[in-house]
Every structure is written in C-alpha cells, then in structure tokens.
Amino acid sequence: xxxxxxxxxxxxxxxxxxxxxxxxxxxxxxxxxxxxxxxxxxxxxxxxxxxxxxxxxxxxxxxxxxxxxxxxxxxxxxxxxxxxxxxxxxxxxxxxxxxxxxxxxxxxxxxxxxxxxxxxxxxxxxxxxxxxxxxxxxxxxxxxxxxxxxxxxxxxxxxxxxxxxxxxxxxxxxxxxxxxxxxxxxxxxxxxxxxxxxxxxxxxxxxxxxxxxxxxxxxxxxxxxxxxxxxxxxxxxxxxxxxxxxxxxxxxxxxxxxxxxxxxxxxxxxxxxxxxxxxxxxxxxxxxxxxxxxxxxxxxxxxxxxxxxxxxxx
Amino acid sequence: xxxxxxxxxxxxxxxxxxxxxxxxxxxxxxxxxxxxxxxxxxxxxxxxxxxxxxxxxxxxxxxxxxxxxxxxxxxxxxxxxxxxxxxxxxxxxxxxxxxxxxxxxxxxxxxxxxxxxxxxxxxxxxxxxxxxxxxxxxxxxxxxxxxxxxxxxxxxxxxxxxxxxxxxxxxxxxxxxxxxxxxxxxxxxxxxxxxxxxxxxxxxxxxxxxxxxxxxxxxxxxxxxxxxxxxxxxxxxxxxxxxxxxxxxxxxxxxxxxxxxxxxxxxxxxxxxxxxxxxxxxxxxxxxxxxxxxxxxxxxxxxxxxxxxx
Numbered sequence: 001x002x003x004x005x006x007x008x009x010x011x012x013x014x015x016x017x018x019x020x021x022x023x024x025x026x027x028x029x030x031x032x033x034x035x036x037x038x039x040x041x042x043x044x045x046x047x048x049x050x051x052x053x054x055x056x057x058x059x060x061x062x063x064x065x066x067x068x069x070x071x072x073x074x075x076x077x078x079x080x081x082x083x084x085x086x087x088x089x090x091x092x093x094x095x096x097x098x099x100x101x102x103x104x105x106x107x108x109x110x111x112x113x114x115x116x117x118x119x120x121x122x123x124x125x126x127x128x129x130x131x132x133x134x135x136x137x138x139x140x141x142x143x144x145x146x147x148x149x150x151x152x153x154x155x156x157x158x159x160x161x162x163x164x165x166x167x168x169x170x171x172x173x174x175x176x177x178x179x180x181x182x183x184x185x186x187x188x189x190x191x192x193x194x195x196x197x198x199x200x201x202x203x204x205x206x207x208x209x210x211x212x213x214x215x216x217x218x219x220x221x222x223x224x225x226x227x228x229x230x231x232x233x234x235x236x237x238x239x240x241x242x243x244x245x246x247x248x249x250x251x252x253x254x255x256x257x258x259x260x261x262x263x264x265x266x267x268x269x270x271x272x273x274x275x276x277x278x279x280x281x282x283x284x285x286x287x288x289x290x291x292x293x294x295x296x297x298x299x300x301x302x303x304x305x306x307x308x309x310x311x312x313x314x
Numbered sequence: 315x316x317x318x319x320x321x322x323x324x325x326x327x328x329x330x331x332x333x334x335x336x337x338x339x340x341x342x343x344x345x346x347x348x349x350x351x352x353x354x355x356x357x358x359x360x361x362x363x364x365x366x367x368x369x370x371x372x373x374x375x376x377x378x379x380x381x382x383x384x385x386x387x388x389x390x391x392x393x394x395x396x397x398x399x400x401x402x403x404x405x406x407x408x409x410x411x412x413x414x415x416x417x418x419x420x421x422x423x424x425x426x427x428x429x430x431x432x433x434x435x436x437x438x439x440x441x442x443x444x445x446x447x448x449x450x451x452x453x454x455x456x457x458x459x460x461x462x463x464x465x466x467x468x469x470x471x472x473x474x475x476x477x478x479x480x481x482x483x484x485x486x487x488x489x490x491x492x493x494x495x496x497x498x499x500x501x502x503x504x505x506x507x508x509x510x511x512x513x514x515x516x517x518x519x520x521x522x523x524x525x526x527x528x529x530x531x532x533x534x535x536x537x538x539x540x541x542x543x544x545x546x547x548x549x550x551x552x553x554x555x556x557x558x559x560x561x562x563x564x565x566x567x568x569x570x571x572x573x574x575x576x577x578x579x580x581x582x583x584x585x586x587x588x589x590x591x592x593x594x595x596x597x598x599x600x601x602x603x604x605x606x607x608x609x610x611x612x613x614x615x616x617x618x619x620x621x622x623x624x
Contacts, residue, residue, distance in 0.1 A: 019326060019372040022324070060324050061327060063324075067328050091338060099427065099428050106412050118404070121401035176556035213557065263488075285616070285617050303596065307595060
C-alpha cells in the first residue's frame with residue numbers, strides 16, 4: 001500500500017482486481033443505466049485496469065451483485081441498446097418506522113427553537129432524506145408538524161435573500177381585509193411568531209414598519225434596482241420601564257437599554273408602527289410602564305381602558 | 315429471482331460485499347472478518363490474511379476508508395455515499411445537539427443510529443463540511459449542555475416515572491413558587507427547555523423553564539390520568555379573527571353572526587396564554603373560565619395602576 005501511495009501503481013500483489021472491478025461496477029450502475037459497451041469503455045480507460053471485460057464476466061459480476069441483494073435491472077432503450085442499472089441495494093439509507101417516529105419527535109422538540117433559515121434547511125434536509133429512504137410517509141409526517149407547510153419554500157428562500165440585502169421589493173399579497181394587492185416595502189427580516197412565519201419590513205402604503213404573513217404572499221413582483229427611502233416615513237421613539245434584572249432582558253433589534261437599575265431598566269424602542277409596539281408592550285402587562293411620547297402613552301392607556309370596558313360591557 | 319441466484323457468480327465479490335454490509339452495521343471484530351473470508355477455516359497458517367489485505371487495499375484504493383482499531387474494523391467512508399451540502403450538515407448538527415441532551419432511551423438510541431447511518435454515508439464534501447458545521451451550530455442549547463444537562467435528563471425521567479412532584483421554582487418576578495403537580499412532558503421552545511406540568515389545584519398547566527427550577531421532590535403518588543387541563547374559551551374579532559391561525563391544541567367552536575370566532579383552547583400554560591391574549595388588545599375577550607377572565611381583568615387593572623388609572 002505504501003508503494004501505491006508513493007507511485008500510484010497497482011499490482012496483483014497489492015489488491016484484489018476482482019473486488020475492485022465489482023466495486024467499480026456497483027458504483028457505475030448506481031449512477032445510472034450503462035450498456036455493456038459503456039462499461040467496457042470505462043474499464044478500458046480506467047488508470048488501474050486498462051482492460052475490457054467479456055460479456056460473460058459482466059454477467060457473473062451482475063449475478064454476484066444480485067446475490068448480495070442488489071436489484072439489477074436490464075432494459076432496452078429507444079436506441080435498441082440494452083442497459084443495466086441498480087435500482088435498489090443493501091447499502092441504501094433505511095429508516096425503520098420506529099426510527100422515523102424518534103426523528104420526528106426530536107424535530108418536534110426543537111422546531112420552536114429554530115430560526116426560519118434553520119427551519120428551511122432542516123425541511124430541505126428531510127426532503128432529501130425522504131427521497132433516499134423512499135418513504136413518502138416520512139415527509140407527510142414531517143409536514144404535519146412543519147411551520148412551513150403552507151409556504152412556498154422557493155418564495156421563502158427568495159424573501160430571505162431580499163431581507164439579507166435589505167431589498168426594496170413589490171409583493172403580491174392576499175390581504176384578509178382588502179383582497180389581493182401589490183405592496184411595496186423594504187424587506188427587513190423573516191421571523192416566526194406564534195407558529196406563523198412573517199416578513200417584516202417598512203411598507204410604503206402606510207409608511208410604517210409592518211409584518212406580512214408569508215403564507216399570504218403570492219409572489220415577488222419586482223425587486224427594485226434603486227432604493228427610494230420614503231421621506232414621509234415617521235419613526236418615533238418610545239421609552240418605557242420594564243421590571244426585571246436588566247442583564248436578563250431579551251430586547252429586539254430596534255431596542256436598547258438607556259438606564260439600568262437594580263430590578264428594572266429604562267428601554268428605548270425605535271419604531272414606525274405603533275400597533276406592533278402596543279402589542280409588544282401589552283404582553284408585558286403590569287411589568288411595563290410607557291414613559292414617552294405622551295401621545296403614545298395616552299393611546300396605550302385608552303386601549304387598556306377599552307379592553308377593561310369590553311369585559312364589563314361586552 | 316430464485317432462478318437468477320442459481321446462475322454463476324463470483325464468491326470473492328459476494329464475500330467482499332458481505333464484509334462491507336457488516337461494516338455498515340458498525341465495528342467488526344478481526345476474528346469475524348477472517349472467519350468470513352476463510353469460510354470459518356482460518357488456522358493461522360493459511361494465506362487468508364493476505365487475501366483479506368488485498369480486499370482491504372481494493373476498498374481503500376476505491377475510496378472506502380476502513381481502519382483497524384483495537385482489533386476491530388471500522389468504516390469511516392463508505393461505498394454508497396449521500397450528497398450533503400453545508401445546510402444539510404448544519405441540520406444534522408442541530409439534530410445531534412438535540413439528541414445529545416436526551417436521556418438514555420428508545421428515542422435517543424434510534425436517533426443516534428440514524429445519525430451514524432448518515433455519517434457513514436457522507437460524501438467527501440460532507441466530511442469536510444462537517445468541521446465547518448460543527449463551528450456554526452445555532453440551536454443555543456449550549457447552556458443546557460454545560461450547565462443543565464443532568465437536570466434535563468432528570469426532568470425527562472420524572473415524565474417517564476409518572477409520579478407527582480413538588481417543585482419549587484421562580485416565576486417571572488423572581489418570586490419562589492411551591493407547586494404540587496403532575497409532570498406531562500419536556501418541551502423546547504423559544505431557545506429554552508421547559509418542564510410542562512399539570513398543577514394539582516384547578517388543573518392548571520405550567521411550562522416551567524428548567525433553569526428556574528430550584529428543587530424537585532418526587533412524591534410516592536402516581537399521577538392521575540383523570541386530571542384534565544383547564545379549557546379556556548375566548549372570543550376574537552375583526553382583523554384578528556380573519557388572520558388567526560389555530561394552534562395544535564385549539565379548535566374553532568363557532569363563528570358568530572358578527573364574524574367573531576369562538577376559540578376553545580386546552581393544554582396551554584395559562585400564564586403564557588394570558589400574556590398572549592393580552593397582546594390582542596380589544597380584539598380578544600376571555601369568555602371562560604371565570605377565574606381566568608378575572609385574572610385578565612386584574613392584569614389590565616394592575617397595568618392601568620402604573621398610570622394612576624383604574
């Protein structure tokens with residue numbers, strides 16, 4: 001073997017040519033259908049073999065492959081030439097039903113811990129595995145727990161690309177309120193929230209940061225070459241206090257701590273969408289107090305009062 | 315098929331492929347291999363070991379990596395390879411990471427076998443990408459690996475034992491809570507691992523992040539299969555109703571004449587549910603149970619108190 005490594009020459013003393021040819025034949029026939037002539041040519045041009053094989057020898061090799069569990073099929077193409085191919089063999093990846101259930105259980109346990117890119121990669125990986133193990137039930141079971149089951153994966157991939165480049169795009173959106181329409185926005189991120197996938201970005205229609213359900217996006221109509229940041233875009237800053245140790249707070253990208261205290265922090269949020277801001281701050285409940293701006297604070301108090309009234313008058 | 319198997323074949327080829335089959339199953343003892351190639355007649359003097367070396371060299375020159383370690387043969391790169399890209403390798407990395415913190419059991423073993431079966435079929439690109447993927451794992455469970463792995467395993471065992479527990483844990487406000495409960499399952503969400511339990515009082519579901527658990531005492535009382543988690547009914551309207559996507563543990567009970575949807579929710583941590591429903595503002599109202607409706611009003615009132623308003 002040392003000799004081979006040094007000068008790349010093979011001899012009968014070094015290796016089993018029979019074994020090597022069988023391995024080559026297996027590899028050739030799993031790649032796709034090959035005729036006797038094509039196999040001969042491959043063997044003849046192979047640097048370690050340099051010889052043809054007879055049709056009888058080929059049959060012996062094929063019988064041997066069948067004996068170890070390979071399904072070798074012969075068929076005649078439109079060109080009237082017979083070709084051999086391995087359609088199944090014992091070295092394929094196999095998953096028992098019990099293994100499938102365990103893999104699905106593990107996926108289920110981590111699905112909510114993954115970001116959208118990871119989710120997309122994982123599902124593509126499972127699709128690939130599904131094609132290797134030739135089991136449609138596996139893919140069907142994965143789909144049942146998938147957050148991407150209603151989503152066109154190619155479109156999602158394109159949206160992720162647009163977000164990476166912060167592209168200005170026009171999407172075809174099936175709005176539950178106003179039906180199908182075009183929406184222009186600067187794509188920011190794709191994220192999962194409460195089991196749904198959203199595209200976030202600054203929409204030109206309302207001149208504010210917003211979120212769009214990806215399952216409602218039909219297609220990307222256009223990716224603008226030049227970006228035109230809308231002048232009317234009104235971003236404002238909200239400051240609020242939030243109870244808890246400042247070091248343990250999980251803030252969004254548009255937030256920062258401006259004051260740290262023992263058991264609370266003062267946080268500044270930059271946003272153009274007061275709806276999303278209110279949603280986020282409502283979730284905190286009494287742990288959060290809006291400080292500024294006054295108009296937002298008053299709206300927030302009114303919203304809380306309306307919520308309360310709903311329980312007494314509804 | 316039977317007819318075909320009686321046709322002339324090459325015994326050496328068959329032996330070689332059967333050896334490869336053995337390697338796919340895992341490590342193979344030298345004795346077993348030499349017996350295989352000598353039809354069980356190796357006496358130490360025959361030249362079977364020379365033949366074996368020739369086959370091993372043929373495999374190596376073909377590209378199958380086989381090594382003899384501690385008198386056992388191991389296959390590191392196989393005959394039949396699966397093409398995997400960097401994203402696939404990252405996905406396998408995530409599965410590995412999740413698998414590594416599972417307690418010993420059927421799921422862990424099955425998953426480890428699946429990963430081994432994949433690894434042995436990596437193509438050359440996948441083998442080199444494995445190193446890169448190892449450095450870019452993103453499940454953020456490393457904290458659990460280093461600090462909490464024993465606790466994760468213990469919690470999984472509590473779920474399997476089905477005995478009642480007395481848990482002391484800290485809530486969002488840092489207050490210590492003492493809870494008598496029945497373990498349900500361990501769940502992974504929002505980059506955290508939580509123990510999901512059913513409280514003894516009021517059949518309330520709790521999802522407790524395991525790092526918040528201070529102590530757990532297993533009681534010699536079996537969990538009752540008759541405990542039923544609280545069912546919550548709430549009404550959603552307008553835009554929320556049009557856009558709402560039901561969770562796996564929810565169902566749409568009816569759509570009212572004014573377009574409001576009545577949702578029935580079971581098996582969700584009520585603390586988390588109340589926070590989620592609060593987000594929906596005036597577009598959502600809890601209908602039942604009464605105690606949760608009152609908790610929501612109380613929560614709204616306490617939030618209003620921050621502004622000296624009630």
